[in-house]
Structure formats: structure tokens, C-alpha cells
Amino acid sequence: MKYQIPDILAMSNAERKLLIEEDASPILQEMLIHIGHTDETIRDHQNLRLFLEFIQYDLLSLSDKQYLVSQLTQTSYFYFNIGEKDTDSIFQRALTALWLTYLIRSDAGQAFLTKNQFDEILGLSTRYLSKEKDTRGYIEGKGWAYGIANGADLELALIQNPKFDIHDAAPILQSIRDCFWKGTVYVDDEEERFVEIIEALIRKGIDEKLLIEWVEQVFDSLEYSKQSSGYSPLFLKARTQTLHFMKTFYFALKFRQIMPELQGVVSHFIGQWMKIR
Template identity: 70%
Template structure:
């Protein structure tokens, strides 16, 4: 008889490792089955909790984690019904991103994923921010959706990974720019997640001039939209979201003492558009 998630949560770390050695596939398949469950008590308080505890206690073997990656990168998980708005499918996508983030962070020190596996996760992460249309944070009665934020966390983990190459920065910045035009203003500190992407690129050594050029293009898009469509609802939301981002970016750069020239450009745009 397969173990239930609630039953495994009551076990000790040693007991968990033992049953994973005996029957890891059915246990992980059961966990994957509940990864995007619309009931927060099952999805987060049991399933996610167990996954994180297994990761923190090093109970998941390399084979286990590679199996999870092979499943989570399938269309039925990370990209499950991508493009939907206000549907429970967001939980499947968002939690897939969160699980992949934990695995990528673990792999950064152990390097058990192949280059092809890392590249697949990175490619999915970059395009996820572009394709995700459900911008909800907390969903009353169901818990945290937070797809955009979890997608951004995954992208940060990919950038911080040893296999990341700076020449892959352009699609990341384009995807980030797309987030400002979601016809929504984020209200759950998502802009802090966006800032973390830029800071991760800076710490990897991206040329400051590339970021300055990108920021100029971000505001050129606002200017163009205003000229063509006036103060449309989409423009106003994009303007507000962009300003939220650059204000957070300015203070992050200032406090971390990073890219002084970029700081000046950011401050210029804040002054101009506020």
C-alpha cells in the first residue's frame, strides 16, 4: 500500500530516507500528483512542506531529483495550460517553478544535472515570464498563486548557477521587460523579485552599458505607447509597474553599492516620469 503524504510527514528523517530507498518512484509520483492541488492545506501545508523537508535533509537522491526535473519540465507541469487567467492551473505552474528553483539551487553546489537539463530549465524559465498571464499573488480561499514571482525566483537561481553564460542575458532582460506590460500592477512585492534578476546579472559581471541601454528601451516603450495610444489603461498600468520596479532597483543598487552609472540613469528616469 503506497504511503500517504500526511503519513510521511510524521516520520523521522531516517524513516523517510528508508522508504524512499524502498519505493521512491511511487512516493514522488504521488507528490507530483498533488503539486498543484487547489486546496492550500494539501498543496502547501502538506505536499510542498514535505518536498522542502526532503530537500533540506538531503533525503532526495540525485536520481530522485533528476526524475523530478524530467517530470516538471513536461508541458503538464511548468507550462500546464499556460496563458490561462484566474484558473486553478496557476498552482500547477507556480509550484513547478518553486520545486525547480530548489533543485537548481541544490545543483549549483553538486552539479548533478547535465548541461542539457540545465539549459532546458533555463529556456523554460526565460519564456515563462513572457507567457504567464495570471498575475495573481494571494488568492482568497486557495492561498498563494504567485506564478510571476516564483518564475522570477527560478530565473535568479538559473543566473546564479555555475553553468550560466552572460551571453544569455538578452532574452532574460526582454522577458523582464514583458512583465511590465501584463496589464496589471503587482501588489505583492513582485518588483523585488525583478530587481533580484538584475542584481544577479550584475554580480555575474554583465556590462553596465547593456543594462543602461535596456533601461532606456524600457522607457522608450512607455513613450511610444503614450504617443500612439495616449493615457490608455494599459499605458498607465505599465507606467506604474515600471516606476515601482526602477524605484526598488535604485535603492537596491545604492545600498549594495553597485553600478554607479546605472544608478544615475535610474534616478534620471524616476525624476522624469514621476
């Protein structure tokens, strides 16, 4: 490639636009190669920064964005070595989710994705949150992984997109529930992102009864685990994480003065599970 990423970052927007219009392919290919680089400077301060500036200043054509989506939805990006824990593959997956988030937000205004493409990304995103096992946030010496948080942000962007159909809410709720059972208690405000997802579903018109049923199922899972496996480490972490989420969810509902029946159900279960029985 004639220009390296730091060279392009040093250009003005007008210069970048001319360069992209001339031939975007080698630039985008180079950026995709470095999307999950373990060096934070290359991955975030150069590569991600350039991508965000391309999006912010609308320097990419619709075909460029289509190309990026076609690459990022491949297994070698979004699902790269999914199931691994504590390996560097998390950066490939987490940054793919982040890039797709910004592309979905861009699509909300420009509508460059077909409904089938949108639905494919929605399916990939819900399965990603369910399957991702690496829950790390900041990794010393390598920077932010944030796979769960980025996956949640992608789901939020998808819900906020005009193409989203509220009838597709069930897999999203299931993916959030799965995040409570990853053997960890989140420490980087992930539960607030989960609450944002449900608030977005509420704004889209999800039925209160469906959310009540979901909350009951979340706590049914805890009861089943306790009865079948006792006070295992997995159960205890799931209980703590569930309560962290539900407390945040309860106050979000209360402050917005919405869904009083759901508020009562959430409050009831919080009181029931506050102490280990």
C-alpha cells in the same frame, strides 16, 4: 501507494530515507499528482512541505532529482494551460516553478544536471515569465498562487548556479521587461524579486552598458505605447509598475554604491516619467 503523504510527514528522517531508498517512484508520482492541488492544506502544508524536507535533509538520490526535473519540465506542468487568467491552472504552473527553484539550488552543490538540461530550464523559465498572464498573489480560500514571484525566484536560482553563462542574460532582461506589461501593478513585492535578478546579473559580471541600454528600452516601450495608444489602462499600469521597479532598482544601486552611470540614467528617467505628461 502503501503510505500517504501525511503518513510520511509523520515519520522520522531515518524512516523516510529507508522508505525512499526502497522505492521512491510511487511516492514522487503521488506528490507530482498533487503539486497544483487547489486545497492549500494538501498543496502547501503537506505536499510542498514534504518536498522541501526531502531537499533540506538530502533524502532524494540524484536519479530521483533527475526524474523530478524530467517531469516538471513537461508542458503538463510548467506550461499547463499557460495564458489563462483567474483559473486554478495557475497553481500547477506556480508550484512547478517553485519546485524547480529548489532543484536548481540543489544542483548548484551536487551538479546532477547536464549543461543542456540546465539551459533547457533556463529557456523555459524566461519564456514562462513572458507568457504567464495570471498575476495573482494570494487567492482567498485557496492560498498563494504567486506565479510571477515564483518564476522570478527560479530565474534568480538559475543565475546563481555555477552553470549560468552571463551571455544568456538578454532573454532574462526581456522577461522582466515583459512583466511590466501584464495589465497589473504588483502588490506582493514582485519588483524586489526583479531587482534581485538584476543584482545577481551584476555579481556575475554583466556589462553596465548593457543594463543602461535595457533601461532605455524599457522607457522607450512606454513612450511608444503612449504615442500609439494614448493613456490606455495598459499604458498607465505599465507606467506605474515600471516606476515602482525603477525606484527600487535605483536605491539598490545607490545603497551598494555600484554602477554610477547606470544610477544616473535610472534617476533621469524616473524624474522624466514621475508625472503623466
